[in-house]
Amino acid sequence: MGKRILLAHGGGGEETQELIKNLFIKYFSNPILEALEDSATLEVSGKVAFTTDGFTVSPIFFPGGDIGKLAVAGTVNDLTAVGAKPLYLAVSFIIEEGLELSQLERVVKSMAETARKVGVQIVTGDTKVVPRGAVDKLFITTSGIGKVLKEGISARNLKVGDQIIVSGTVGDHGACIFALREGLDFEGLKSDCAPLWELIEPLLKEGIEIHAMRDPTRGGLAAVLNEWAQSSKVAIYVEEEKIPVDEKVLGLCEFLGIDPYTLASEGRMVIAVPPHEVERTIKLLKEHPLGRDASVIGEVKENPKGRVIIKTPYGVERFLEPPTGEILPRIC
Amino acid sequence: MGKRILLAHGGGGEETQELIKNLFIKYFSNPILEALEDSATLEVSGKVAFTTDGFTVSPIFFPGGDIGKLAVAGTVNDLTAVGAKPLYLAVSFIIEEGLELSQLERVVKSMAETARKVGVQIVTGDTKVVPRGAVDKLFITTSGIGKVLKEGISARNLKVGDQIIVSGTVGDHGACIFALREGLDFEGLKSDCAPLWELIEPLLKEGIEIHAMRDPTRGGLAAVLNEWAQSSKVAIYVEEEKIPVDEKVLGLCEFLGIDPYTLASEGRMVIAVPPHEVERTIKLLKEHPLGRDASVIGEVKENPKGRVIIKTPYGVERFLEPPTGEILPRIC
Numbered sequence: 001m002g003k004r005i006l007l008a009h010g011g012g013g014e015e016t017q018e019l020i021k022n023l024f025i026k027y028f029s030n031p032i033l034e035a036l037e038d039s040a041t042l043e044v045s046g047k048v049a050f051t052t053d054g055f056t057v058s059p060i061f062f063p064g065g066d067i068g069k070l071a072v073a074g075t076v077n078d079l080t081a082v083g084a085k086p087l088y089l090a091v092s093f094i095i096e097e098g099l100e101l102s103q104l105e106r107v108v109k110s111m112a113e114t115a116r117k118v119g120v121q122i123v124t125g126d127t128k129v130v131p132r133g134a135v136d137k138l139f140i141t142t143s144g145i146g147k148v149l150k151e152g153i154s155a156r157n158l159k160v161g162d163q164i165i166v167s168g169t170v171g172d173h174g175a176c177i178f179a180l181r182e183g184l185d186f187e188g189l190k191s192d193c194a195p196l197w198e199l200i201e202p203l204l205k206e207g208i209e210i211h212a213m214r215d216p217t218r219g220g221l222a223a224v225l226n227e228w229a230q231s232s233k234v235a236i237y238v239e240e241e242k243i244p245v246d247e248k249v250l251g252l253c254e255f256l257g258i259d260p261y262t263l264a265s266e267g268r269m270v271i272a273v274p275p276h277e278v279e280r281t282i283k284l285l286k287e288h289p290l291g292r293d294a295s296v297i298g299e300v301k302e303n304p305k306g307r308v309i310i311k312t313p314y315g316v317e318r319f320l321e322p323p324t325g326e327i328l329p330r331i332c
Numbered sequence: 333m334g335k336r337i338l339l340a341h342g343g344g345g346e347e348t349q350e351l352i353k354n355l356f357i358k359y360f361s362n363p364i365l366e367a368l369e370d371s372a373t374l375e376v377s378g379k380v381a382f383t384t385d386g387f388t389v390s391p392i393f394f395p396g397g398d399i400g401k402l403a404v405a406g407t408v409n410d411l412t413a414v415g416a417k418p419l420y421l422a423v424s425f426i427i428e429e430g431l432e433l434s435q436l437e438r439v440v441k442s443m444a445e446t447a448r449k450v451g452v453q454i455v456t457g458d459t460k461v462v463p464r465g466a467v468d469k470l471f472i473t474t475s476g477i478g479k480v481l482k483e484g485i486s487a488r489n490l491k492v493g494d495q496i497i498v499s500g501t502v503g504d505h506g507a508c509i510f511a512l513r514e515g516l517d518f519e520g521l522k523s524d525c526a527p528l529w530e531l532i533e534p535l536l537k538e539g540i541e542i543h544a545m546r547d548p549t550r551g552g553l554a555a556v557l558n559e560w561a562q563s564s565k566v567a568i569y570v571e572e573e574k575i576p577v578d579e580k581v582l583g584l585c586e587f588l589g590i591d592p593y594t595l596a597s598e599g600r601m602v603i604a605v606p607p608h609e610v611e612r613t614i615k616l617l618k619e620h621p622l623g624r625d626a627s628v629i630g631e632v633k634e635n636p637k638g639r640v641i642i643k644t645p646y647g648v649e650r651f652l653e654p655p656t657g658e659i660l661p662r663i664c
Contacts, residue, residue, distance in 0.1 A: 006658070012550025012596075013655035017559075036563075037487065038410040038546060039383035041480055044376055051371035052422035052475050053458045056466070078370040090384035092473040094426075097661075126385045126473075131661055134388070134468040141424040141458075143384050143475035148373055155369065214370060218344025227349075231368075262345075323345035326338070329429075329463055 003101040010095070010129025019127060023105060027112040028122040032088075040123035042088055047148035049084035051075060054141045058330040060107065062180055064173075064191030067140055068107035070266060070332060072114040075144040076195040077215040081269065083153045083204055084146030086118055086197055091125040092141040097132050107138065118195045120144070149204045157211045158232035162272040162300040167199060167285055168192065168244060168293040170221050174263030175249040177331050178256075186252050194267030199290045203271075208281055212272040215265065217332055219323045222261040224270050225308045226322035236308045238298030238320065261310075262323040264331045272300065335433040342427070342461025351459060355437060359444040360454040364420075372455035374420055379480035381416035383407060386473045390662040392439065394512055396505075396523030399472055400439035402598060402664060404446040404454075407476040408527040409547040413601065415485045415536055416478030418450055418529055423457040424473040429464050439470065450527045452476070481536045489543045490564035494604040494632040499531060499617055500524065500576060500625040502553050506595030507581040509663055510588075518584050526599030531622045535603075540613055544604040547597065549664055551655045554593040556602050557640045558654035568640045570630030570652065593642075594655040596663045604632065 008015040025034060032040045053074045060067040072089065079086040091111070095104065115122055172192035179186040196215065203210060212232075216224045221243070229236045245253075245260045253260045267290060273281050278296060285291030308320040340347040357366060364372045385406045392399040404421065411418040423443070427436065447454055504524035511518040528547065535542060544564075548556045553575070561568045577585075577592045585592045599622060605613050610628060617623030640652040 007661045008656065008658050010550075010661065011655065011657065011659045012555050013594075013657070013659065015656065016550075017654075035486070037485075038413040039381035039416060039476075039478065041414060041483075042380045042382055043378070044380050046375070046377070048374045048376050048380075048477075049371035050374055050420060050422055050477060051456050052424045052473070054424040054426050054460045054473065056426060056460050056462050058466070081370040082373060084371060088382060090382055090475050092384045092386040092424075092475075094386050094388060094471055094473075124383050128386045128388050129661065130388050130468070133465070134390070134662065135471070136462070136466040139426055139467070139471065141384070141386065141426075141473035141475075143422050143424075143473075144371075145380075145382060145477070146371065151373075154367070156367075218342075218348075223344050264344075323343065324340065324347065325343065325345070326340050327343045327345065329339045329342065329461065330466065 005095050005097060005099045005101060005104060005129055007097050007129050010127055023108055024125060027108045030121045032123040047151060049079050049082045049146040049148050051078040052141060052143040053078060055332055056139050056330050057332050059180060060138055062191055063176055065193035066107055066110050067138060068111035069114045070193050071140040071142045072111050073193055073195040073266060075142040076118050076120060076197055079144050079146035080197050080200045081213045081215055083150035084148045086120040086144055086146045088145045089120055089122045090143040091122055093127045094135050094139045095129045096135045096137050097129055099137055114195055118197045153210050153213050155212055155228050155231040158228050158234050158272050158300050159211060160234060160300055160302050161275055162211055163275055163278045163296050164236060164238060164298040165271045165281060165294060165296050167269045167291045169246045170216060170243060170265050170268060171249050171260035171263030172246055173266040174328060174331055175252045178328055179252055186248060189248050192265050192267035194290055196269055199288045200269060202284045203281060206284060208273060209277050210271060210273055214270050216268060216270050217264045217266060220262045220264055222320050222323050229308050230306045233305045235301045235304050236298060237301055239311045241313045242295055242297045244293045244295050261320060262327060337427050337429060337431045337433060337436060337461055339429050339461050342459055355440055356457060359440045362453045364455040379483060381411050381414045381478040381480050383410040384473060384475040385410060387664055388471050388662050389664050391512060392470055394523055395508055397525035398439055398442050399470060400443035401446045402525050403472040403474045404443050405525055405527040405598060407474040408450050408452060408529055411476050411478035412529050412532045413545045413547055415482035416480045418452040418476055418478045420477045421452055421454045422475040423454055425459045426467050426471045427461045428467045428469050429461055431469055446527055450529045485542050485545050487544055487560050487563040490560050490566050490604050490632050491543060492566060492632055492634050493607055494543050495607055495610045495628050496568060496570060496630040497603045497613060497626060497628050499601040499623045501578045502548060502575060502597050502600060503581050503592035503595030504578055505598040506660060506663055507584045510660055511584055518580060521580050524597050524599035526622055528601055531620045532601060534616045535613060538616060540605060541609050542603060542605055546602050548600060548602050549596045549598060552594040552596055554652050554655050561640050562638045565637045567633045567636050568630060569633055571643045573645045574627055574629045576625045576627050593652060594659060
């Protein structure tokens with residue numbers, strides 16, 4: 001048995017200082033964090049994006065990622081989705097007493113690697129340790145600051161004629177966690193968890209006229225499209241045949257009788273652009289490995305306002321309803 | 333029995349949207365939040381302070397405050413402590429399935445009131461609901477952005493001769509939570525939980541030469557002074573007689589044989605200023621109700637470097653050691 005996290009590590013005294021120095025500073029190392037003041041001091045200017053997300057995924061390690069990678073990628077993607085270059089992250093850990101230190105170290109290392117890949121710095125943080133039973137293993141809340149490179153990307157900004165693009169297969173993360181938690185034997189299911197800044201940056205640099213952009217996490221594609229249709233008071237028509245879904249994910253969905261469009265992705269982006277931008281957008285996305293399966297899946301029409309219509313491969317049209325109910329708790 | 337939080341409230345679908353609209357937007361109401369994008373978009377410039385803190389206090393309601401007031405005040409105080417005017421907050425809720433909606437509403441209302449008092453806006457947030465047993469009731473992580481008005485306030489910036497000031501009695505919050513949790517009958521113990529921006533703003537406006545400033549939360553006064561002595565490589569001498577401690581807090585400490593200097597405060601500031609600034613600083617602090625008991629408690633000397641020395645009322649000097657061990661989990 002290795003070392004474990006003690007309540008003393010969250011007491012604010014000597015043990016907390018040791019944990020900060022030997023773990024967080026070791027991996028997140030940068031001069032701003034190392035100042036160790038109550039707040040980090042940054043230099044920023046102009047329009048700034050600010051976001052926060054709590055991560056409670058269970059289990060904390062899964063094929064394709066872990067809670068640390070997810071926490072960094074999730075916040076990076078929320079900044080990216082408003083056209084902002086991710087710059088700085090703040091991290092708050094809430095840890096259950098008794099967690100193996102080696103598990104926490106694996107998570108912290110994964111966070112550092114994911115952050116480094118995107119060029120984002122973890123500049124401030126907080127650690128609380130709570131007694132056994134007050135939290136299940138480890139929750140992480142990440143907050144982020146980014147510099148807005150393109151303004152006006154918004155759920156309210158879809159226009160009739162806009163084409164809807166997804167950057168890759170949908171539902172991989174949700175399917176992976178689902179199978180893992182239910183003990184289902186679906187070999188090869190893997191979370192798509194990934195930071196998307198590198199994939200989207202070229203679109204912003206090339207000045208693509210993005211109207212709306214969002215990562216389809218909780219509630220999946222169905223949640224994003226319904227929010228967009230409602231916020232922009234338009235109809236969104238998608239074709240089932242065109243929506244990329246991994247065949248192992250499809251297999252699980254058929255087995256369980258669930259819809260892949262309500263399953264979370266954690267490394268995909270849904271993008272709405274006017275028709276004249278489609279070709280360039282798809283080309284730029286496909287130049288990056290994360291955008292290999294980028295596809296146009298539908299378009300924006302005028303009516304019925306606020307609704308999403310999906311056309312099945314047999315030509316039947318039905319509403320793709322906004323997800324309701326529990327779906328899958330602790331998916332992210 | 334009133335309505336309760338369901339897993340569906342955290343599913344990212346329709347119920348999540350309802351909770352956001354009927355609770356968070358209702359109380360936190362501001363145009364930035366109401367855009368409901370993945371990230372809030374803000375206009376900032378120059379030196380910016382950025383901080384995050386997780387709050388896991390148990391119980392979630394206590395004399396003098398609640399987890400919501402604490403979460404807003406804590407982050408406001410961390411920004412204030414680096415000389416920054418608090419501007420924007422991000423809030424992440426992790427809620428246990430089954431929490432009464434009326435309790436959550438009470439917390440949210442308290443957050444909104446505390447934020448309004450300071451003039452800070454809650455501009456973005458996230459809500460996760462986890463199954464019973466995966467978290468104890470409610471954890472909140474708040475992150476904040478502020479505008480740095482005075483640079484260079486730092487734990488590394490104490491100079492020999494600096495005077496150490498506390499803005500009020502120490503240990504009230506810790507003593508209150510301790511008594512409540514242990515079921516001790518110490519009538520009248522009350523948390524000092526409060527946002528300190530209004531108390532400190534005049535010091536910054538008047539250009540007081542603050543060398544170091546910190547709110548003594550986990551680990552209390554002992555943790556702050558030891559961190560300062562170590563970071564600035566100086567000795568800090570304090571006099572026990574001069575440290576304001578509420579007599580009910582003293583009573584509890586004597587009863588339990590604990591030291592009030594390791595108990596958390598949540599509405600106090602420890603400030604180091606050069607001798608010529610002491611009079612003005614004390615005067616400005618005392619002009620605000622939160623600074624009524626402001627006192628000079630000691631001074632910075634050269635040796636022994638990295639240590640804190642406390643002189644008892646009997647004239648005996650001893651080291652005030654940095655706190656170790658668990659102290660009191662879930663104090664904040």
